[in-house]
Amino acid sequence: MSAQAGADAVSAASAAAAAATTTDATSAASSAVAHTGFALVVDHIDYIIMVPLVYVSILALLVGIVWRVVTIMRSAPPPYPLRLYPAARNAGLAALGDTFAMPQVRRHRPVFWVFLMLYHAAFILLILGHLDIIPQLRLLPAGSRHMLGAGAVGVAVTLPLLFFLLRRLRSPLREISVPSDYLLLLLLLFLFLFGDMMSWGNSWSPNGFVMTKQAFSKYFDGLSRLTFADPRAVLPGSHYHFAVIHVLLAESFFVLLPFSKIMHTFFSMPINLLRRR
Numbered sequence: 001m002s003a004q005a006g007a008d009a010v011s012a013a014s015a016a017a018a019a020a021t022t023t024d025a026t027s028a029a030s031s032a033v034a035h036t037g038f039a040l041v042v043d044h045i046d047y048i049i050m051v052p053l054v055y056v057s058i059l060a061l062l063v064g065i066v067w068r069v070v071t072i073m074r075s076a077p078p079p080y081p082l083r084l085y086p087a088a089r090n091a092g093l094a095a096l097g098d099t100f101a102m103p104q105v106r107r108h109r110p111v112f113w114v115f116l117m118l119y120h121a122a123f124i125l126l127i128l129g130h131l132d133i134i135p136q137l138r139l140l141p142a143g144s145r146h147m148l149g150a151g152a153v154g155v156a157v158t159l160p161l162l163f164f165l166l167r168r169l170r171s172p173l174r175e176i177s178v179p180s181d182y183l184l185l186l187l188l189l190f191l192f193l194f195g196d197m198m199s200w201g202n203s204w205s206p207n208g209f210v211m212t213k214q215a216f217s218k219y220f221d222g223l224s225r226l227t228f229a230d231p232r233a234v235l236p237g238s239h240y241h242f243a244v245i246h247v248l249l250a251e252s253f254f255v256l257l258p259f260s261k262i263m264h265t266f267f268s269m270p271i272n273l274l275r276r277r
């Protein structure tokens with residue numbers, strides 16, 4: 001490194017340290033240096049993942065869900081009755097119970113049921129936790145360094161997912177599993193783990209993760225207001241790539257969701273209603 005470049009890096013580091021005491025100075029210096037060559041190409045790829053692809057993948061998710069729902073609704077009804085006996089007195093309430101309490105699973109596979117309940121409840125909190133990072137939708141105090149649940153939500157989705165994955169490796173489920181079953185679970189596992197590392201770092205380590213929740217809030221704010229600003233300006237440090245990988249996995253998940261088994265989320269209640277009516 002030349003003397004001038006060294007001096008620039010040091011002054012960038014001290015400026016960043018003055019602006020945000022929690023920011024790692026070395027990382028801030030590295031993100032402040034103008035990139036050329038391969039590093040510049042990586043910067044462009046990062047930008048595409050962190051901004052335009054977020055919108056494209058969410059649009060693909062919405063169009064995919066509508067398309068799948070319409071296709072399934074238009075298909076011929078099954079040639080056998082779905083009705084459950086004995087008939088429930090209140091079909092709506094019974095369908096709600098079937099959908100959210102899954103009594104049949106509880107009866108036959110109680111351990112699986114516990115993990116299913118934990119996973120689904122935590123997933124709702126996970127959605128709220130992400131919405132909380134958007135400043136306009138904030139649920140926790142603005143100064144809070146924690147994601148909703150202070151890292152516990154990450155544990156509560158990751159542990160059941162590990163259980164679901166290990167369960168598939170054992171007979172008799174192994175024999176009826178296809179590669180896409182494992183791929184979906186692995187995609188979710190890595191998506192969770194990259195999110196966990198950021199959230200657990202912010203909640204459980206003394207200095208927090210390199211990028212604070214407030215820094216993520218600025219990024220989410222730009223996304224929600226369609227500013228198309230480069231998130232690099234508000235997310236300093238080389239750990240930025242944890243966020244980029246997390247977002248890339250999230251985008252893959254959004255695009256695949258309409259074609260995966262997760263579509264049961266949208267059909268569970270209508271099908272239970274059909275069976276109870």
Ligand code: HEM
Binds near residue numbers: 152243253
């Ligand atoms: C474009 C979409 C997404 C973005 C920009 C995003 C961003 C983030 C960020 C910045 C964090 C850390 C927040 C903090 O430390 O304050 C995080 C955590 C997390 N994210 Fe995402 N995320 C996205 C989508 C998803 C999706 C689709 C899933 C799962 C299906 C997911 C699962 C997680 C998990 C499990 C955590 C850790 C939660 C905890 O420990 O409480 N994310 N995400």
